[in-house]
Amino acid sequence: MAKCISSSIIFAPSSSSTRTLKPSPLHFQTPKRSLLSMLSPRPRNPFSVFIRATVAIEKETPENERPDTFLRATDDPHSSAAASPNSVRARFEKMIREAQDEVCAAIEAEDGVGKFTEDVWSRAGGGGGISRVLQEGGVWEKAGVNVSVVYGMMPPEAYRAAKGGDSLEKPGPVPFFAAGISSVLHPNNPFAPTLHFNYRYFETDAAKDAPGAPRQWWFGGGTDLTPAYIFEEDVKHFHQVQKQACDKFDPSFYPRFKKWCDDYFLIKHRGERRGLGGIFFDDLNDYDQEMLLAFATECAQSVVPAYIPIINRRKETPFTDQHKAWQQLRRGRYVEFNLVYDRGTTFGLKTGGRIESILVSLPLTARWEYDHEPEKGSEEWKLLDACINPKDWI
Amino acid sequence: MAKCISSSIIFAPSSSSTRTLKPSPLHFQTPKRSLLSMLSPRPRNPFSVFIRATVAIEKETPENERPDTFLRATDDPHSSAAASPNSVRARFEKMIREAQDEVCAAIEAEDGVGKFTEDVWSRAGGGGGISRVLQEGGVWEKAGVNVSVVYGMMPPEAYRAAKGGDSLEKPGPVPFFAAGISSVLHPNNPFAPTLHFNYRYFETDAAKDAPGAPRQWWFGGGTDLTPAYIFEEDVKHFHQVQKQACDKFDPSFYPRFKKWCDDYFLIKHRGERRGLGGIFFDDLNDYDQEMLLAFATECAQSVVPAYIPIINRRKETPFTDQHKAWQQLRRGRYVEFNLVYDRGTTFGLKTGGRIESILVSLPLTARWEYDHEPEKGSEEWKLLDACINPKDWI
Numbered sequence: 179m180a181k182c183i184s185s186s187i188i189f190a191p192s193s194s195s196t197r198t199l200k201p202s203p204l205h206f207q208t209p210k211r212s213l214l215s216m217l218s219p220r221p222r223n224p225f226s227v228f229i230r231a232t233v234a235i236e237k238e239t240p241e242n243e244r245p246d247t248f249l250r251a252t253d254d255p256h257s258s259a260a261a262s263p264n265s266v267r268a269r270f271e272k273m274i275r276e277a278q279d280e281v282c283a284a285i286e287a288e289d290g291v292g293k294f295t296e297d298v299w300s301r302a303g304g305g306g307g308i309s310r311v312l313q314e315g316g317v318w319e320k321a322g323v324n325v326s327v328v329y330g331m332m333p334p335e336a337y338r339a340a341k342g343g344d345s346l347e348k349p350g351p352v353p354f355f356a357a358g359i360s361s362v363l364h365p366n367n368p369f370a371p372t373l374h375f376n377y378r379y380f381e382t383d384a385a386k387d388a389p390g391a392p393r394q395w396w397f398g399g400g401t402d403l404t405p406a407y408i409f410e411e412d413v414k415h416f417h418q419v420q421k422q423a424c425d426k427f428d429p430s431f432y433p434r435f436k437k438w439c440d441d442y443f444l445i446k447h448r449g450e451r452r453g454l455g456g457i458f459f460d461d462l463n464d465y466d467q468e469m470l471l472a473f474a475t476e477c478a479q480s481v482v483p484a485y486i487p488i489i490n491r492r493k494e495t496p497f498t499d500q501h502k503a504w505q506q507l508r509r510g511r512y513v514e515f516n517l518v519y520d521r522g523t524t525f526g527l528k529t530g531g532r533i534e535s536i537l538v539s540l541p542l543t544a545r546w547e548y549d550h551e552p553e554k555g556s557e558e559w560k561l562l563d564a565c566i567n568p569k570d571w572i
Numbered sequence: 573m574a575k576c577i578s579s580s581i582i583f584a585p586s587s588s589s590t591r592t593l594k595p596s597p598l599h600f601q602t603p604k605r606s607l608l609s610m611l612s613p614r615p616r617n618p619f620s621v622f623i624r625a626t627v628a629i630e631k632e633t634p635e636n637e638r639p640d641t642f643l644r645a646t647d648d649p650h651s652s653a654a655a656s657p658n659s660v661r662a663r664f665e666k667m668i669r670e671a672q673d674e675v676c677a678a679i680e681a682e683d684g685v686g687k688f689t690e691d692v693w694s695r696a697g698g699g700g701g702i703s704r705v706l707q708e709g710g711v712w713e714k715a716g717v718n719v720s721v722v723y724g725m726m727p728p729e730a731y732r733a734a735k736g737g738d739s740l741e742k743p744g745p746v747p748f749f750a751a752g753i754s755s756v757l758h759p760n761n762p763f764a765p766t767l768h769f770n771y772r773y774f775e776t777d778a779a780k781d782a783p784g785a786p787r788q789w790w791f792g793g794g795t796d797l798t799p800a801y802i803f804e805e806d807v808k809h810f811h812q813v814q815k816q817a818c819d820k821f822d823p824s825f826y827p828r829f830k831k832w833c834d835d836y837f838l839i840k841h842r843g844e845r846r847g848l849g850g851i852f853f854d855d856l857n858d859y860d861q862e863m864l865l866a867f868a869t870e871c872a873q874s875v876v877p878a879y880i881p882i883i884n885r886r887k888e889t890p891f892t893d894q895h896k897a898w899q900q901l902r903r904g905r906y907v908e909f910n911l912v913y914d915r916g917t918t919f920g921l922k923t924g925g926r927i928e929s930i931l932v933s934l935p936l937t938a939r940w941e942y943d944h945e946p947e948k949g950s951e952e953w954k955l956l957d958a959c960i961n962p963k964d965w966i
Contacts, residue, residue: 311943313941313942320940322942446922447921447922447927447930448927506937510934513907513911513938514911514931517908517911517912518911518912524912527840527841527912528840528841533841534942534943537908537940538942540904540940541940542940542941543900543937543938543940544907544937544938544940545936545938546714546931546934546935546936546937546938547707547936548705548707548714548928548932549928
């Protein structure tokens with residue numbers, strides 16, 4: 179990996195391996211941000227593979243205030259996606275920022291105790307983001323909701339490959355734009371499930387020396403539920419809301435994206451999923467662009483109605499040390515998936531992203547017992563069985 | 573990785589991704605074993621790289637009794653390393669099994685409460701191992717001490733590359749032998765450090781159709797200390813014992829292997845080591861073979877005198893919730909290193925090794941706080957500073 183990166187770095191990576199521990203109390207808050215929430219986690223098209231192999235991350239600057247937009251004032255004049263408020267990129271940014279506000283407000287209202295802290299940052303080359311984290315609240319032990327906008331360059335080989343051997347001869351690096359929202363919400367109560375969601379949008383511009391060359395765009399994302407115990411009522415409700423969002427656009431979406439989710443969140447070395455799935459899609463561009471923007475918006479707006487009613491029902495359920503220990507073992511599985519398989523996480527770690535933002539997805543606490551095995555027929559066994567053999571919940 | 577493996581599998585990997593949760597209470601104990609403790613964790617020579625890329629793991633069979641040896645009764649007759657009790661492989665196996673007994677006895681004696689449970693396993697193709705785990709003891713929350721012996725095959729390209737373009741034209745796969753001991757010991761008390769050690773020996777035989785071809789061997793291993801708090805007396809003692817072991821063989825060993833250890837156990841995305849180091853070496857074959865066998869033996873025998881006196885001093889030190897929380901954050905770092913960087917772990921997970929044995933290295937519990945930063949000058953800060961800027965302890 180490192181070798182691939184070093185041969186084609188476009189942004190200089192943060193040289194964290196030589197850092198010195200300085201007296202400044204802000205030392206660990208030096209903001210560095212990665213493509214974490216932007217990156218396509220499944221390399222179905224050649225873009226994704228190349229981006230992962232060749233992009234490293236520029237350093238960020240902390241900002242005191244949220245700007246109205248992280249888009250560049252003037253984008254590539256040859257691009258049809260300049261920073262007009264009607265461009266898809268502008269509307270996608272607006273959508274994810276509204277979703278961030280909406281989800282954070284709903285979390286704070288349901289939590290009753292915790293408040294989100296916010297970090298705003300920008301990059302000299304354009305782009306930036308807003309990270310919000312609530313930790314050790316009344317209901318959630320750790321909740322992170324991040325949005326970001328990234329401008330970058332990808333090698334021309336990736337672009338040519340994606341276009342299936344187009345006529346471009348020796349173009350320069352291809353500019354790309356990526357924006358996304360990414361969130362992981364870990365509650366305290368072992369009967370209240372963890373939620374993850376992530377919606378992202380990519381665009382490429384033509385290379386500078388090939389202004390008329392075709393451009394690419396695609397959408398990716400998903401929302402998935404990770405309980406430690408199964409309440410059928412909860413899981414059905416969650417999947418039903420996902421299906422409703424999908425069905426508004428295409429009846430094939432829910433079954434296709436439900437399976438994709440089950441496939442993606444597999445902890446391969448255990449042969450089990452980290453949770454009970456939901457929907458997941460990536461590299462989606464074979465539909466109308468406006469339709470997919472509306473679909474991603476619908477999905478993001480479905481997070482609160484899919485999740486908050488479940489938390490409301492479970493957040494005060496009494497539990498024992500055994501329930502908590504099982505939740506902690508499942509949190510260990512969550513750590514395994516994120517550190518070993520999740521492509522956004524592993525890419526972010528290896529390209530010099532801002533570690534605290536990337537790893538806010540990890541639970542506050544986790545547990546690994548040697549050879550733990552739930553008793554057959556127990557509630558723990560039922561959860562594990564559903565992680566090994568994905569079910570149709572609706 | 574999967575692609576590389578699929579093109580040159582010699583052993584069939586365990587197909588864990590399709591497992592079904594069965595009613596048998598032994599389901600999760602199905603023994604599958606990886607090359608975990610055997611694999612050279614630093615690809616300095618071409619062998620290591622190729623082994624990692626191309627070997628997948630045969631399934632194991634549980635055994636009720638420990639055999640006298642895991643070596644094949646009849647090894648390759650063209651090899652000078654047949655299963656004679658005087659062969660290096662036989663003496664190495666004897667050494668690691670004695671070291672396992674010695675370390676486990678010392679741990680149980682010091683723990684006072686916990687007892688090791690044992691799993692013995694073998695492979696149809698030859699080889700096997702003994703895993704011992706003590707969990708939730710009086711002193712250690714999790715202690716694993718494993719030995720294993722592996723017979724495998726590596727692609728001839730690896731062998732040719734290692735020999736620098738020798739005259740072999742089209743040899744078959746090259747048989748190899750690997751044996752090792754691997755251990756991670758996590759105490760409860762935040763003032764008592766975690767210890768890891770691992771010593772391993774590799775040999776190749778000539779390919780069957782090239783009986784006179786040159787053979788290769790090498791040693792690897794190390795012992796390193798991971799405290800949450802620094803007691804200079806402890807760290808100096810630990811490094812002093814490592815230096816004494818090294819100095820008996822070569823005055824260059826300690827400084828060289830101390831630096832190698834600091835380099836290897838770097839959590840690259842944080843720019844900090846997981847702990848305070850010790851010694852680490854790999855692919856060592858440019859010394860007399862008998863000398864290196866004696867050196868590995870000395871190192872393994874140094875584990876108890878290096879570690880147990882420290883535990884004895886710290887195991888009953890009173891501590892607060894804050895001390896425990898800091899230990900848990902450092903345990904989180906340990907998880908990050910092992911799941912993201914440790915080559916034995918990542919290889920084992922991806923080639924179908926026995927997961928519970930591989931992940932016994934993970935702590936019982938761990939913690940991740942967003943943007944945690946120790947106060948400058950605090951004891952936590954001093955530990956972090958020493959992980960970022962490795963010190964000379966003696």
